[in-house]
Amino acid sequence: MHEMEQYFYNGQVHLSLQVAKQVKEDAPEAQTAKQLIALYERYGVATIPCYSEKGQQSVERADETYVEMDEVAEIRAIQDEEAFGKRIKQLEQVAKEGTSAEKAQSLFTQGQLFLYAHHYDESVHCFMQAVKHHPNKAVYYGIAAQTMNRFSYPPFEVLGYLERAIDLDPQNARWYWNKALVLTQLYKDLKKDLFLEHALMSLEQAQENCREEQKSLKTAIENTFENMREYLFQ
Template sequence: MRKMEQYFYDGQFLKCYEEAKRQASSGEDEQAEKFLKLFQKYEYDNFPQPTREILQSIERSNESYAENDEVEQLRAIRDEQQFAAKVRQLEHDVRSAGDERKAQSFYIQGHLFLMAHHYDESVHCFMEAVKHNSNKALFYGIAGQTMNRFNWSPFEVMAYIERAIDLDPENPRWHWNKALVLTQLYKDLQEEPFLGNALIAIEKASETCRGDQVSLRNGIDSTLENLKEYLFN
């Protein structure tokens, strides 16, 4: 199997797209043209690029991150005027603050919209967080996870999950999400390599999941059992 196809069936669509462009530029290549046609509608050329290495956020045992603390502080506010003032400050930050604070403000608003069941707005905010801080795996990963939860195209979702894994390959959550999307692609397209790579991804998720991550472990184990049913049916 060619590298281009290996990337495709492993859900590394950004890498597949770049390889397809290289292959197409060297002469006529029907497979490369097919991939280019598929991916160009998702504007991968404009996908955010990391600019530097940073220390990535570590998921806590309760599935939260340090970046979520501000969300919990807002949820604890009982005074409506005080809450409204905090939200106005978030909105001000996304207009006037530096990029890192803009990204964090969008991330917080994404969670607030998610809790309010405004799902499109939530995804938009997570995507904006990525645009303003393209170095943080958490922002890519939560954007992709939320998109997948609400049935966005796998070819949109996986670009975010792929980048989250590239930036933070030891976070089991991103490998778990990768397995979920690859499984959906297998169900949609009935291409066996998607299923095989989904199993590899869920095994990586299991390997990297810490002992204290009980809730995440339960999700990973449940997905693994579902994959086994596909394999043996």
């Protein structure tokens, strides 16, 4: 199997696209390369921002939150309606006039607020914009992907964001778990065993990286393993 196909079944769409573009027109894999490039173009994989540096990433806490989520918790705790409205206006102002990092955090916070309000498309839009303004934060990519997958966005687009999150934060169990969910869905939709094989490997990586105090995530990973049994022993 050609390298681009290995990346494809492992959900590494950016690497798969990169290799596919390097395949020569007279190569045996040329037709497959063209099909993969067309697929990735259809889902806008190349438009997903790429990080410029791999810095230190925030760590998921035992309650499944990140430091970047503290602002939304503070805003949701505001009881006074007028004070709440004023805080939202400040948030929107920062998204327009702040630095790139400030804009990204404001949009990330707005995305969570939209999610709590059940405005899902607006939530995903904000998460995507957060990535554009600050493409070096794994949590922005990862939560964008998790939300997109939750509301049935195209799997190859979701994988494009997860690949970036894993590249930036390869010890984060959550991103591997989400990747396993997407690959499992692709297996169910496309009936390709290699998707399931890579989903299982990704789930094993999630289990290996899940810390003892991450009890909720650990349970979710174990449940996913259990659900996979129906596919593994068919």
